[in-house]
Amino acid sequence: METVLINIETEAIAPELLQKIDAYWRAANYLSVGQLYLRDNPLLKKPLKLEHIKNMLLGHWGTTPGQNFIYTHLNRIINKYDLNMLYVSGPGHGGPAVVAGTYLEGTYTEVYPHISHDEAGLKELFTQFSYPGGISSHASPQVPGSIHEGGELGYSLSHSFGAVMDNPDLIVACVVGDGEAETGPLATAWHSNKFLNPLNDGTVLPILHLNGYKISNPTVLARIPHKELYQLFSGYGWNPIFVEGDDPETMHKDMAKALDYAVDRIKQIRYEAEHPNGERPRWPMIILRSPKGWTGPKEVGGYKIEGNFRSHQIPLAVSASAPPEHLQLLESWMKSYRPEELFDASGKLRHELAELAPKGNRRMGANPHTNGGQLLRDLLMPDFRDYAATVANPGVNGEGDTYVCGRFLRDVIKANQAKRNFRIFGPDETVSNRLDVVFETTNRQWDAAIDPHDEFLAPSGSVIEMLSEHQCEGWLEGYLLTGRHGLFNCYEAFIHIVDSMFNQHAKWLKTTLEIPWRRKIASLNILLTSTVWRQDHNGFTHQDPGFIDHVVNKKAGIVRVYLPPDANCLLSVMDHCLRSYHYVNVIIAAKHAAPQWLNMTEAVEHCTRGISIWNFASNDQNCEPDVVMGCCGDVPTLETLAAISILHEHLPELNIRVINVVDLFKLQNSSEHTHGLSDNDYNELFTTNKPVIFAFHGYPYLVHRLTYNRANNVNMHVRGYNEEGTITTSFDMTVLNQLDRFHLVMDVIDRLPQTGSKGVYLKQLLQDKLIEHKQYIKANGKDMPEILNWKWKS
The missing domain is CATH 3.40.50.970 (Thiamin diphosphate (ThDP)-binding fold, Pyr/PP domains)
Structure with a gap:
């Protein structure tokens, strides 16, 4: 089999099919406008009145018609090539388009049967959008087919490439908004094409949607020259295909050709991967330039709307306080899609248009990969x-x-x-x-x-x-x-x-x-x-x-x-x-060599509990503790045990309980976290009246926050990271933040007046040690031998 070179001049699409595609697109646009505005009269069978309009108009129109255009054309190539494809909506608030696309193809009604394919269902569909108790204005988890929530911009390509890894049959059509394209994560994500293996991974087909504006500013990529834009993405290693304009008839033809070419290139790249020539593939991408708010109002109140930032959200205010003619403008706008040609008398999409949608799991809203738990299998795990x-x-x-x-x-x-x-x-x-x-x-x-x-x-x-x-x-x-x-x-x-x-x-x-x-x-x-x-x-x-x-x-x-x-x-x-x-x-967890405390049997028991008294370091088995020494994290555990060894040597009469925490949420109350300890269990460990010296890996306040409602919280004294640091030795880092063994011991002495003179002399000894430590590391550039060579003695 010889490699076939693909030319952008692909086979023309039949005019009848293009007319149906245009009608399907008009249906999606009609549904999208309805979601933004209506709570009744979904088919405009009656003259539009204010009582049919939502009291709060919330949502985004600007990106929506372009995304409807893309979704409609993707349906065609899924059918033509029997593609396994899912759709990622990168532009933040493209929710109306994704809802419209999945409703028209039938998946929305399958998961929400009350959103039926009739007039009553359309009323429910419209009313729920950006409405209390309804759905949000972006492609949220409630929308079938969504794996990417557009509430925050920048990650659509990253998610798309992750989705196709180890999915060789999958194509992700990723719509990248030109506003989103200005974010750092998205700009970096174009380089993901250097990591895909055409044999083992699937394909990402980016569709950069240049509609020209963000909320109120033009977008960078929409304002640079065509040649520069081509060079940018060619330099990233892509094969850019341009579809540009505002005439629907021409745009439908060009988009159909572009997608046919893109699919042919993808197939060719996969063939060449089986017959490698040493060159990295240049995957196709589409750059779609269309007006923001395409097919919407051209002008309102003397301001340009279509093709301008003013179409970004609600392009036409309709309310009791808005100009009365706006209601008529909305009705004219919606009727411009000729809904009587799209829906039958019951409100159902006409059969000849519904046939354009893929079937079964080939529908982008029903693709099993978009509900990944359906495909999830347990890992095979060694012991x-x-x-x-x-x-x-x-x-x-x-x-x-x-x-x-x-x-x-x-x-x-x-x-x-x-x-x-x-x-x-x-x-x-x-x-x-x-x-x-x-x-x-x-x-x-x-x-x-x-x-x-x-x-x-x-x-x-x-x-x-x-x-x-x-x-x-x-x-x-x-x-x-x-x-x-x-x-x-x-x-x-x-x-x-x-x-x-x-x-x-x-x-x-x-x-x-x-x-x-x-x-x-x-x-x-x-x-x-x-x-x-x-x-x-x-x-x-x-x-x-x-x-x-x-x-x-x-x-x-x-x-x-x-x-x-x-x-x-x-x-x-x-x-x-x-x-x-x-x-x-x-x-x-630690990566450096460090002391090991528990054998595997003990470790499993400890991690299963999430928090334990360490018997080998405690000496309060037959009495009440004088102090509880808590620790959480590898270095805090080391310093706590080193502190205990000092206390055992110099103040052997003290009864010390040592508690190690591996599951941080054990500190929280069981009423607030499923892993938390009940008050009774917590009090048994930490007591209700004894000092607790807690050495923590992170910022001390977090422990106080987790234990704020515990009976013994007043006696909880936490040492952790206090935003003190520099290039220094590992032990000096603990000294700078007063998490070291010497400060921990001094903290115990300060909380236990019964240590008396022995405590006073030990505290002075440790203060001298801290001075010695500073002098030693400055002279030698490493920690003192007694620190580096310290060993736990049972």
Whole structure:
């Protein structure tokens, strides 16, 4: 079989078909205007009156007719080529178009039977839009076919590329708004074409919708010369196809030709992938230039509307306080679509038009990938216990917790390679985060040039890295939303870059739990390492543990935060998170060599409980404790145990209870979080009247926030990160923030007056140690031997 060169001069579409396509588009536009304005009289069988108009007009018209145009034409090529395609609406508030498209094809009524295909159903469809108790103005989770919520711009391409990874039969038609195209994440996402493997992955067909304006400003890409625009996307490695104009007849012909050409190019690229010539494919994209608010009012009150920013939201005010002629203008606008040609007397789309929609799962609103839980299968999981670190006694040296966990992840990848449903994403940090052992069984997927001295790069692989946290998060979200599993590893300080993306995904998970037809998806698992306490050479810029504060704001049914103190606990937590569904799991773990505390049996028991008294470090088994020493996180655990060893040596008469927290939400009340402890269980651990010295990985206030309503909150004294940092030794970081063993001991002495003179002398000794420490690191550039060589003694 020879490669066939494709010419843009494709076979012309039959005029009769183009007329039907135009009618279908008019029907979608009519439904969209109805959603924006009407609560009654949906077929305009009666003269339009104010009583038929919603009291609050909320929504966005500007992007909608262009998206209706695209959706209608995509239906044609799905039918013609029997494509497995889904639709991503990137422009923020294109909700009317997606609702109209899925209603016309029938999927909307299938999931919401009361929104029927008749006049009553149209009334319900119109009334619910941007209405109390109804649906929002963007492509929200309530809309069938949606995997991307347009409430926040910038991630449509990232989600689309994540969706097609390991989905070789899938095409995602991704509409990118020209306002959205100005965001950093979207601008970076164009480079995702360097990561797709045409043999194993599907295809993203970007459709850049240049309608010229944002809310009140022109868009950058719409105002640069045609040649410059072509050079920009050609330079990104795309094959841009232009469809431009405002005449519907011409635009229908041009769009049909462009899509035929794009599908032919996609097929040709796939054929060439089986007969490689060493060149990276130049995937097609479409640049659609059409007026903002196309087919809407041309002018209102002397102001230009169509083709202007004034069409962005509600282009025509209709209310008791608006000019009376606006009501007539709205009626004329809606009648310009000639609804009597589109719907029969009952309000149903005419049969000859309904036939244009694809059938069954080929409908974009019914594509199973858009409800990824339908396709989700459990991972094949090796037994994490087989990767246990040997811990004969507490405090033995370890290799580095993430390094130990890396061997487990390596074999998770290996076990699921045939199914191709698990990937690791990261911003060029998989090696730095000491997970590089995974490259024993896989490579980094990469479809650009490869130098002989590069490592772990190949056209296919289960690890995918780009130095953009936005892309890693977006790719993983798209991968999960379409029914697969994954892990995102990142430096702790820079996960903040995706704060807003996490927000949107958490909201998506929360909302979909309330939608009966939506199926649960695999959890979004985020492994944070290179943490605040071990940034010896990076310094203050890399020292920020605040992402967990952000995570805690979300609904209790969605988020989980784990801080395993050692490798065996990390293995137990990682296994649990990879098996879980419909959460955001944040795991914070160490990558540097550190002491190991629990053998595997103990670790499993501890992680299952989420919080435990550590008997080996406590001496209050037969009496009430004088003080409770709590810790959460690897370095806080180390410093707490080092502090306890000092107390045991110098103040052996003290009764100390040591509590380690691996599941952060155990601190919260069970009435507020499903993982929280009841007041009775919490009081049994932390007492109701004893001082609690709590060493925490992050900002101290978070612990106070989680325990604010506990009986012993007044005695809770938390030490953590206090925004003090620099390039210094790891132990000095704890000293700067007063989380170190010496400050912890002094805190105990300050809270326990019964320590008397022994306490006073010990406190002075420790103050001298802090002075000695500062002098030593300044002279030697490393921590004191007693710090570096410290060992736990039972």
